[in-house]
Amino acid sequence: MLRLPDRAFYYIIMEQHHLNEEGSRPVIYDGVAIKIYADMDPSRILVRFTDGITAYNMIKKARIAGKGQMNNEISAMLAGHLERGGVRTPFIRMVSADSQLCTKTDIIPIEMIVRNVIAGSMARRLGIEEGIRPENTIYDLCYKSNDLGDPLINDHHAVALGLVTYAELREMYSMTEKINSILLPLFKGIGIDLVDFKVEFGRLPDGSLMLADHITPDNARFWDIRTGERLDKDRFRRDMGKVGDAYREIYSRLLAVSPFFEKGLHEECGVFAVYGVPDAANLTYYGLHALQHRGQEGCGIVSANDAGVLKRVKGEGLVTEVFNEDKLSGLRGNMAIGHVRYSTTGGGGIENVQPFLFRHNTGDFALAHNGNLVNSAPLRKYLENRGSLFQSTSDSEILAHLIKKDSVNKPRIFAIVDALNMIEGAFAFIIMTSNRIYACRDKYGLRPLSIGRLGDGYVLSSETCAFDVIGAEFVRDVEPGEIITIDSHGIRSRRYSEYRRNAMCAMEYVYFARPDSDIEGRNVHSFRKESGRLLFEEAPADADIVVGVPDSSLSAAMGYSEASGLPYEMGLIKNKYIGRTFIQPSQSMREKGVRMKLSAVKTIVKGKRVVLIDDSIVRGTTSRRIVTMLREAGASEVHLRIASPPIKMPCFYGVDISTYDELLCARRSVEEACRAIGADSLAFLSEGALYKAGRRSDLCLACFNGNYPTDLYQAVEEANKDGKF
Ligand code: SF4
Numbered sequence: 095m096l097r098l099p100d101r102a103f104y105y106i107i108m109e110q111h112h113l114n115e116e117g118s119r120p121v122i123y124d125g126v127a128i129k130i131y132a133d134m135d136p137s138r139i140l141v142r143f144t145d146g147i148t149a150y151n152m153i154k155k156a157r158i159a160g161k162g163q164m165n166n167e168i169s170a171m172l173a174g175h176l177e178r179g180g181v182r183t184p185f186i187r188m189v190s191a192d193s194q195l196c197t198k199t200d201i202i203p204i205e206m207i208v209r210n211v212i213a214g215s216m217a218r219r220l221g222i223e224e225g226i227r228p229e230n231t232i233y234d235l236c237y238k239s240n241d242l243g244d245p246l247i248n249d250h251h252a253v254a255l256g257l258v259t260y261a262e263l264r265e266m267y268s269m270t271e272k273i274n275s276i277l278l279p280l281f282k283g284i285g286i287d288l289v290d291f292k293v294e295f296g297r298l299p300d301g302s303l304m305l306a307d308h309i310t311p312d313n314a315r316f317w318d319i320r321t322g323e324r325l326d327k328d329r330f331r332r333d334m335g336k337v338g339d340a341y342r343e344i345y346s347r348l349l350a351v352s353p354f355f356e357k358g359l360h361e362e363c364g365v366f367a368v369y370g371v372p373d374a375a376n377l378t379y380y381g382l383h384a385l386q387h388r389g390q391e392g393c394g395i396v397s398a399n400d401a402g403v404l405k406r407v408k409g410e411g412l413v414t415e416v417f418n419e420d421k422l423s424g425l426r427g428n429m430a431i432g433h434v435r436y437s438t439t440g441g442g443g444i445e446n447v448q449p450f451l452f453r454h455n456t457g458d459f460a461l462a463h464n465g466n467l468v469n470s471a472p473l474r475k476y477l478e479n480r481g482s483l484f485q486s487t488s489d490s491e492i493l494a495h496l497i498k499k500d501s502v503n504k505p506r507i508f509a510i511v512d513a514l515n516m517i518e519g520a521f522a523f524i525i526m527t528s529n530r531i532y533a534c535r536d537k538y539g540l541r542p543l544s545i546g547r548l549g550d551g552y553v554l555s556s557e558t559c560a561f562d563v564i565g566a567e568f569v570r571d572v573e574p575g576e577i578i579t580i581d582s583h584g585i586r587s588r589r590y591s592e593y594r595r596n597a598m599c600a601m602e603y604v605y606f607a608r609p610d611s612d613i614e615g616r617n618v619h620s621f622r623k624e625s626g627r628l629l630f631e632e633a634p635a636d637a638d639i640v641v642g643v644p645d646s647s648l649s650a651a652m653g654y655s656e657a658s659g660l661p662y663e664m665g666l667i668k669n670k671y672i673g674r675t676f677i678q679p680s681q682s683m684r685e686k687g688v689r690m691k692l693s694a695v696k697t698i699v700k701g702k703r704v705v706l707i708d709d710s711i712v713r714g715t716t717s718r719r720i721v722t723m724l725r726e727a728g729a730s731e732v733h734l735r736i737a738s739p740p741i742k743m744p745c746f747y748g749v750d751i752s753t754y755d756e757l758l759c760a761r762r763s764v765e766e767a768c769r770a771i772g773a774d775s776l777a778f779l780s781e782g783a784l785y786k787a788g789r790r791s792d793l794c795l796a797c798f799n800g801n802y803p804t805d806l807y808q809a810v811e812e813a814n815k816d817g818k819f
Pocket residue numbers: 540598599600601602744745746747748749794795796797798
């Protein structure tokens with residue numbers, strides 16, 4: 095896991111500044127319809143779409159309620175389509191309902207106008223009727239200059255002005271044509287004529303060009319093909335009726351053909367190990383495959399052969415993509431450890447893919463980690479001052495350096511115990527040397543790790559579902575604060591800490607883990623089903639059918655249905671194959687990747703009052719889209735019930751929800767959140783119900799209530815200064 099807590103806090107503080115109108119985040123551009131803020135990462139910007147609208151050189155101005163949010167969503171959906179069509183866009187991810195994180199470019203002051211149908215200024219200039227369709231698409235260039243009023247120019251003017259080179263212009267034309275060739279049929283498919291639109295381009299530090307613009311109804315003309323109705327900014331310019339309704343129309347039609355963005359909540363790793371079983375690497379491959387849901391960005395296996403030589407294969411992508419028979423056959427021996435990872439912003443790249451492999455004069459060792467350390471910054475500084483060189487930006491490597499620093503003077507187990515006592519946070523570590531495997535969990539019990547038996551050997555896994563796949567038998571969980579050693583003497587146990595809690599991450603039960611896994615003795619499906627039953631008891635809804643959001647909410651929906659007596663229906667279907675698009679060749683593409691695609695089943699939901707069950711709400715974007723989709727499929731009412739409490743706080747333990755302003759419920763009441771989502775009613779499960787469903791008295795619920803089980807070190811004081819907590 096890679097998110098460094100100091101950075102995370104800093105990011106939150108910055109984010110909060112940025113998102114407050116009166117905050118201190120530097121404003122780069124302050125327009126009527128868009129505001130651009132600097133980001134802590136100089137290669138990025140935060141773009142906020144506002145409700146402001148203007149026409150006739152600012153003579154006419156207004157605010158259209160909800161326009162900013164609509165433009166944010168529309169531009170994000172279009173960026174998704176363009177990226178899939180091979181066009182690089184600035185969009186990185188949505189940050190809040192009305193803002194998105196984007197790549198910063200050095201903008202070229204040329205606006206390229208694409209005209210598929212003659213309208214607006216061109217019709218006036220040529221003295222012809224709007225609506226004439228030229229034989230070929232027309233591309234106009236405008237020189238972006240406030241002093242000159244953005245005059246029309248040609249290619250030679252642009253080069254003579256020193257704005258671009260001819261080669262760059264050729265590339266801009268080619269990209270613009272491509273954009274048009276993607277968007278034109280896309281809009282046609284939803285009954286909308288893409289009449290014209292404007293785009294700008296920017297240079298990246300390496301000199302390459304990238305689209306630097308957002309396409310929205312503010313800067314494009316969209317006409318309804320059937321009625322000819324204007325659905326864009328002309329609606330405002332020419333007083334043609336409700337502007338918000340027109341934008342909403344585009345938004346909802348696009349919604350039906352746009353894949354969903356990521357849910358916004360990611361577990362960041364799974365670990366697996368085999369000791370004392372032939373072809374350990376092959377078994378690890380199958381184990382990692384069963385843990386693939388915990389991370390799809392990269393994976394690796396280190397094996398130890400009979401001579402104790404450690405060998406590693408790792409790569410970016412799915413387990414099935416990184417490994418083939420050839421690669422696996424090179425990983426010999428009866429010991430292996432493996433890792434699947436999900437990487438967050440700034441932490442991608444092959445160097446961060448685990449297991450890490452360390453060469454040391456006291457013996458080589460490999461290490462794999464799930465979770466996050468909260469004191470990585472001071473430890474990293476301490477180690478670097480002592481001469482440690484880090485291979486990666488992942489804080490998992492810190493433990494390895496701590497172990498290495500003391501291994502010369504004492505047996506490795508003591509070095510491990512001391513190292514574990516220096517780190518703070520959430521972790522499940524597996525360490526493999528030439529002849530033994532060590533495994534440990536943090537003393538708070540935040541991350542899961544289980545032990546299984548296979549023949550004469552042992553296996554370790556983040557989740558028990560991987561045991562079934564390889565035919566292993568569950569033995570027990572590694573206890574919080576325990577280190578187990580597995581070698582030719584069998585299993586030995588010792589504690590590295592006297593302190594102990596059983597604060598398992600509640601989101602493991604609610605969302606991350608596979609339903610066929612057991613976490614600390616409680617089956618995940620059973621937990622979710624029970625949470626659904628309790629959700630009905632706490633928040634009954636007057637409805638006709640129960641529909642769950644596939645896949646992680648289906649168990650809770652079953653429970654709600656059973657308890658309420660309402661029929662459970664497959665009102666939403668997930669396209670299982672869309673997930674492949676998540677694996678893309680670059681980090682920026684992965685950040686924009688698509689996790690799932692849902693369709694509402696019209697014949698099931700039409701005319702029905704639907705209780706929609708989801709496991710959690712992070713940004714609310716997905717929920718809003720699903721509610722809209724159900725309404726468009728004919729649902730007469732949509733009552734949203736969430737099988738967990740509102741997520742209000744960031745997680746510092748390895749779950750990617752650390753940007754405060756991403757969270758829909760961080761500063762909204764349930765009523766406000768309901769309005770933002772557009773549901774008829776909204777209710778959440780209580781914290782008490784999570785304990786009941788888990789049949790346990792301790793859990794980490796920090797993202798719901800802010801009671802972090804660990805210290806958060808100096809960063810929390812910094813955060814407190816900002817009044818965040
Ligand atoms: S803060 Fe939330 S997501 Fe993070 S470990 Fe705790 S329960 Fe899990």
